Amino acid sequence: MTANGTPIAVVTGASGGIGAATARGLAAAGYEVVLTARREDRITALARELTQAGHQARAQRLDITDRADVDAFAASLERCDVLVNNAGGAHGADPVASGDPADWRLMFEVNVLGTLHVTQALLPALTASGDGTVVVLTSTAAHATYEGGAGYVAAKHAEHVLAETLRLEIVGTPVRVIEVAPGMVRTEEFATVRFRGDTERAAKVYEGVADPLTAEDVADTITWAVTRPPHVNVDLLVVRPRAQASNTKVHRVR
Structure with missing residues (x-):
């Protein structure tokens, strides 16, 4: 907690989408949120928005793939009660036979090693808080595969295993490890980045799906899990839109 008794929550990838929505949710729940991302202008604007709304928030540029940057950031914090490992992403949707190793490397650097660095x-600090929480935002891709998604699926499976193993290794300490695995979420950037700016192809992902999840839906889920009583650990929470039964079974209205 800060000197005034406010618990501190760090959110990675807070420049937009689920990260920004989670920062808003945790701020409303009474946390001082530390917003991190590479796009400093965005997190600065969000910190200003939250502060003007009466919440406590600050922004700090952070590249989670740079260990020195991460270590310097950790050293700058006076305390940390909650860490939300949200930063990540998908790049490419090619089959294994023709997938670009550079895309795979990038996805592992951000989703897996980035989460490892920050955690x-x-x-x-999370342990020293006496009641710490680590949230790892994975995906339903962390639990089931699909064609054209091997690189992202492999990275998210690895991130899932990181969370699961950490939970085993630190049991008995005052730190919870929560994994939230969303299914189909429509955000302003995820699919567009994956398809290298091809907005038409990105739009087809959600075509005919009446109500995919929103960033706010996932943020609500994360905030709910984090704010359970300290003795309650939500090991794994899978959340999908009603129209999605699995990664490969989606109801679409034609």
């Missing part, structure tokens, strides 16, 4: 750096 390792902040785990001492």
Whole structure:
């Protein structure tokens, strides 16, 4: 907690989408949120928005793939009660036979090693808080595969295993490990980035789906899990829109 008794929550990838929505949700729940991302202008604007609304928030540019940057960030915090590992993303949708190894490397660097860097750096502070929570935002891709998604699926499976193993290794300490695995979520950037700016192809992902999840839906889920009583650990929470029964079974209205 800060000097005034407010618990501190760090959110990675807070420049938009689920990260920004989660920051809003945790701020409304009474946390001082530390917004991190590479796009400093966006997190600065969000911190200003939250502060003007009467919440406590601050922004700090952070590249989670740069361990030195992460370590310096961790050293700058006076305390950390909650870490939301949200930063991640998908790049490419090619089959294994023709997938670009550079895309795979990038996805592992951000989704897996980025989560590892931040979690390792902040785990001492989370433990010292006496009631720490690590949230790892994975995906339903962390639990089932689909054609054209091997690189992202492999990275998210690895991130799931990181969370699951960490939970085993730190049991008995005052730190919870929560994994939230969303299904189809429509945000302003995810699919567009995956398809390298091809907005038409990105739009087809959601075509005919009346109500895919929103960033706010996932943020509500994360905030709910984080704000359970300290003895309650939500190990894994899978959340999908009603129209999605699995990664490969989606009801679409034609």
